[in-house]
Amino acid sequence: MDIHAVIRKIAEEALAASRRLARMPETAKNAALLRMADELTWRSEFIIAENKRDVTLAKDKGLSAAMIDRLMITEATIKSMAQGLREVAALPDPVGKVTSMWRRPNGLMVGRMRIPLGVIGIIYESRPNVTVDASALCLKSGNAVILRGGSEAIHSNLAIASILQDVLEQSSLPAKSIQVIPFTEREAVSTMLQLDEQIDLIIPRGGEELIRAVVAQSKIPVIKHYKGVCHIFVDASADLDMAVRITHNAKVQRPGVCNALETLLVHKDIADEFLPRAAAGLQKSGVFLKGCEKTRKILKNIEEATEEDWPMEYLELILSVRVVDSMDDAIAHIEKYGSLHTESIITRDYANAQRFLNEVNSSTVLVNASTRFSDGFELGLGAEIGISTTKLHAFGPMGLEELTTSKFIIYGDGQIRT
Amino acid sequence: MDIHAVIRKIAEEALAASRRLARMPETAKNAALLRMADELTWRSEFIIAENKRDVTLAKDKGLSAAMIDRLMITEATIKSMAQGLREVAALPDPVGKVTSMWRRPNGLMVGRMRIPLGVIGIIYESRPNVTVDASALCLKSGNAVILRGGSEAIHSNLAIASILQDVLEQSSLPAKSIQVIPFTEREAVSTMLQLDEQIDLIIPRGGEELIRAVVAQSKIPVIKHYKGVCHIFVDASADLDMAVRITHNAKVQRPGVCNALETLLVHKDIADEFLPRAAAGLQKSGVFLKGCEKTRKILKNIEEATEEDWPMEYLELILSVRVVDSMDDAIAHIEKYGSLHTESIITRDYANAQRFLNEVNSSTVLVNASTRFSDGFELGLGAEIGISTTKLHAFGPMGLEELTTSKFIIYGDGQIRT
Numbered sequence: 001m002d003i004h005a006v007i008r009k010i011a012e013e014a015l016a017a018s019r020r021l022a023r024m025p026e027t028a029k030n031a032a033l034l035r036m037a038d039e040l041t042w043r044s045e046f047i048i049a050e051n052k053r054d055v056t057l058a059k060d061k062g063l064s065a066a067m068i069d070r071l072m073i074t075e076a077t078i079k080s081m082a083q084g085l086r087e088v089a090a091l092p093d094p095v096g097k098v099t100s101m102w103r104r105p106n107g108l109m110v111g112r113m114r115i116p117l118g119v120i121g122i123i124y125e126s127r128p129n130v131t132v133d134a135s136a137l138c139l140k141s142g143n144a145v146i147l148r149g150g151s152e153a154i155h156s157n158l159a160i161a162s163i164l165q166d167v168l169e170q171s172s173l174p175a176k177s178i179q180v181i182p183f184t185e186r187e188a189v190s191t192m193l194q195l196d197e198q199i200d201l202i203i204p205r206g207g208e209e210l211i212r213a214v215v216a217q218s219k220i221p222v223i224k225h226y227k228g229v230c231h232i233f234v235d236a237s238a239d240l241d242m243a244v245r246i247t248h249n250a251k252v253q254r255p256g257v258c259n260a261l262e263t264l265l266v267h268k269d270i271a272d273e274f275l276p277r278a279a280a281g282l283q284k285s286g287v288f289l290k291g292c293e294k295t296r297k298i299l300k301n302i303e304e305a306t307e308e309d310w311p312m313e314y315l316e317l318i319l320s321v322r323v324v325d326s327m328d329d330a331i332a333h334i335e336k337y338g339s340l341h342t343e344s345i346i347t348r349d350y351a352n353a354q355r356f357l358n359e360v361n362s363s364t365v366l367v368n369a370s371t372r373f374s375d376g377f378e379l380g381l382g383a384e385i386g387i388s389t390t391k392l393h394a395f396g397p398m399g400l401e402e403l404t405t406s407k408f409i410i411y412g413d414g415q416i417r418t
Numbered sequence: 419m420d421i422h423a424v425i426r427k428i429a430e431e432a433l434a435a436s437r438r439l440a441r442m443p444e445t446a447k448n449a450a451l452l453r454m455a456d457e458l459t460w461r462s463e464f465i466i467a468e469n470k471r472d473v474t475l476a477k478d479k480g481l482s483a484a485m486i487d488r489l490m491i492t493e494a495t496i497k498s499m500a501q502g503l504r505e506v507a508a509l510p511d512p513v514g515k516v517t518s519m520w521r522r523p524n525g526l527m528v529g530r531m532r533i534p535l536g537v538i539g540i541i542y543e544s545r546p547n548v549t550v551d552a553s554a555l556c557l558k559s560g561n562a563v564i565l566r567g568g569s570e571a572i573h574s575n576l577a578i579a580s581i582l583q584d585v586l587e588q589s590s591l592p593a594k595s596i597q598v599i600p601f602t603e604r605e606a607v608s609t610m611l612q613l614d615e616q617i618d619l620i621i622p623r624g625g626e627e628l629i630r631a632v633v634a635q636s637k638i639p640v641i642k643h644y645k646g647v648c649h650i651f652v653d654a655s656a657d658l659d660m661a662v663r664i665t666h667n668a669k670v671q672r673p674g675v676c677n678a679l680e681t682l683l684v685h686k687d688i689a690d691e692f693l694p695r696a697a698a699g700l701q702k703s704g705v706f707l708k709g710c711e712k713t714r715k716i717l718k719n720i721e722e723a724t725e726e727d728w729p730m731e732y733l734e735l736i737l738s739v740r741v742v743d744s745m746d747d748a749i750a751h752i753e754k755y756g757s758l759h760t761e762s763i764i765t766r767d768y769a770n771a772q773r774f775l776n777e778v779n780s781s782t783v784l785v786n787a788s789t790r791f792s793d794g795f796e797l798g799l800g801a802e803i804g805i806s807t808t809k810l811h812a813f814g815p816m817g818l819e820e821l822t823t824s825k826f827i828i829y830g831d832g833q834i835r836t
Binding site: 104353 | 437440441514520522526528531533534535536618619633637639641657660663664667668671753771775776777779780781782783784785786787788790791792796797798808809810811813814815823824825826827828829830831832833834835836
């Protein structure tokens, strides 16, 4: 079979489906999402059987226990997928929303209406639940989706997609709105990334290596973040109890995610008092601390943080700590080493809070709150399809609205240009 | 001189400038824009002398009279550049605008604040007025700009930029906010297009060939339109006088621009009556008509329009005409051959007007108005930096707001995630 030809056919069919889907009313999309939730539950045996094939192959290949755990689908996983579908059905449909409208001096009424992007390609690693989540969000926002999951999950993903497609057909929605690429070859991805006349957006979800490979090859716009090197700056005026609590939460609550804290910046005036208190709780939770010279004069038993540490996204229980002379230095550090993801200031000073919010141009900037809130659900977007640190189109957590664009709609009564 | 090293230095300096510029108040930016208008006027002799060098070289090279005309700067051109600067100063500053803010159940106040994109690269052809226009719009929206004009305008562009930079310095704004690439070699563009860590957005302005070359090479997101194949659909219920007037305006008023009409779709029920009336006025204005078979049964003396004509952007006084059986056929034609730029329906039927606005997903969709209104100024955006037919980030005419993105700002009082 010619992979190139099949991928192109998938993309062409997705484009045709996207045009029909863009016109479908919210009620039809919601009914399909609810039906999908039911069907996944009813056909769980089939999904689990197909997933077993993937798991067996993964074990044969000697994949790590952690990877096999992420790959495995149980009744509980399916229940949670179904729940996700029902939650997306309950979200407001962004399509067709007129976000503003104004009258021109010549009488033209000019408005902006949200419309789907068209066809979205999602490239992701092992977790098969992404197949359901991404399909649901794309469907709700009127976009056709082409899914390219990890090769180790291919049977699971194809099984899930076949159920979702059955429901689309039963619901008189275009079945090709949701398609899984049936190849595990890398060539399939390369081919897909060239089809900029059919596919409007690529969203890679996975490690930095995967994302860099996608960006390097893609002719299609890519929305992504390479990494999240998130900072907390503890200002001289901070409530130190709050600072200890927030720092601990940001680092420890879930260290393996992109909005976890990686570097702690501490104002010199409170470093002597704050650092030992913060370190005690962090070290108790197993956090390995690395510090600048000044930090190590206060926390004597920790390792040195070097130039290599400042831009690091550890994604584990390691934290680099730097004592800074001023807020200017803190902001300069963030500009130099940050990843435009998420930064928080802990302060009681009104002017410093406002200045930090205004001057730090990362995608999410907080005052007196944990970096872990940089998340579509937590910010109230209702869902999250990813986080962008590219400024174009979407910057920060992306919800349903970020899967749409807007066109100009204009009501005239015979106007011509003079 | 090592072009690569110089371009990289320009980009690094633009990045540093952009960070300072992002924090500058509107008053400072406006004062600089007004001062630039004055300085350009006061130093017009210098600009015109440098422009003469370009014009002389262009004549020696045998460039067409039309190209030399576009290149030439007169006192009148400078007056119009100065006027443009004053108009941009009068526009509202999009930076810092909080477009929405909401409270989460845990008390977090979450808002979205508009911020500059950062560094914008503009690649354009001969007209030196773009140097001023683009600089003004980027400055007002808090972005540093790197300008790469046509090689034939290099002395003019450098002269203008030096004046603008002088004003920046006198105004205590970062002088490197506006830079012109001082090389005419193609290598300069290729190098610039690789610097995705310094430059946030590329906007090419010019012919399709230029734009395709930029897209093919760029690692930086590009906002562009290749062409504008704009359609008018004259519905069965159209007010035929209005349809004649609008068709004539859309084709004839300025045929060389991207929002001019290229294909006329006519409902079969009114073709017999409408086509001769429309053709009379068009032909009187020198429009060369090409038609489908059905059109040619009505307008007997015109040439055949072939499959090659439907996707054509003529940019001159040529119009292809097709008789369609229904609105479905008109929409299908637009989907197949259109460029997602601008389409208009002429109708008296309420349902058809609404359906056309909802179902045609081009960047600008009009009812009973000329396609020529698809323009930033005409739509009330205050200015236009370009038109996008790429759905990401901006779709349709782009004003100042499209030169910004938005970050999340979050006011907390100690929230941690549980």
